[in-house]
Amino acid sequence: MKDTTFNHLIEELKKFPGVGQKTAQRLAFFLLKATADEAKAIAQAIIDVKDKIHFCSICNNVTEDDPCWICSDANRDRKKILVVKEPGTLYTIERTGGYKGLYHVMLGAISPLDGIGPDDIKIAGLLKRVDQDGIEEVILALDPDMAGEATSMYLTRLLKPFEVHVTRIAYGIPVGSDIEYADELTLVKSLEGRRDFNPPSSK
Numbered sequence: 001m002k003d004t005t006f007n008h009l010i011e012e013l014k015k016f017p018g019v020g021q022k023t024a025q026r027l028a029f030f031l032l033k034a035t036a037d038e039a040k041a042i043a044q045a046i047i048d049v050k051d052k053i054h055f056c057s058i059c060n061n062v063t064e065d066d067p068c069w070i071c072s073d074a075n076r077d078r079k080k081i082l083v084v085k086e087p088g089t090l091y092t093i094e095r096t097g098g099y100k101g102l103y104h105v106m107l108g109a110i111s112p113l114d115g116i117g118p119d120d121i122k123i124a125g126l127l128k129r130v131d132q133d134g135i136e137e138v139i140l141a142l143d144p145d146m147a148g149e150a151t152s153m154y155l156t157r158l159l160k161p162f163e164v165h166v167t168r169i170a171y172g173i174p175v176g177s178d179i180e181y182a183d184e185l186t187l188v189k190s191l192e193g194r195r196d197f198n199p200p201s202s203k
Helices: 005-015 022-031 036-052 087-096 125-131 146-162 184-192
Strands: 077-084 101-103 138-139 163-167
Touching: 005 022, 077 087, 077 125, 087 101, 087 184, 101 125, 125 146, 138 146, 146 163
Parallel strands: 077 101, 077 138, 138 163
Antiparallel strands: none
8 A cells, every 4th residue: 555644644543452454544534534623632632641641659540640639539548459450440440439449550460471570560669558558458450361360469479478458359250351341330349249369379
């Protein structure tokens, strides 16, 4: 295909997760039909996200302010931390209204096959918060796949010396799927039905 400005836009849009050729073409035609002001507003919003959004220094949520609005909310239950892989999962759980504690975003999961080890995710900050902030319960809400299970087991062993209550959400979610795409009712029930997480001891 001839390399034109329009085709270049399609190729760039295909870089978005879940966007294939057909969806990229639909988005490109949408932008083509939009007014100049509408297109510039979309472009400016993307630039603003890169310029203004960063990670919270406490929980690693995406935010313009530091600490983020959740960590700054005095009405949250400050004895509980819910651990998630990515900020997208945090926002999905927040939409349910079923959880009022704090969060910790790992920004990844342990996956040796992908070259991701414990030092590549945000473990140290979680341990510091548990040690210093009077946390009574850590709720693991990581994806039910191999990386999520490996991360959950690793965190549980690290948290054991702190004598904090470690639980995990009950999964009414198919194994191998992403929590971020679960419906809100399933997430609420999973939070309500969380249970103790005691992986087998390493030999």
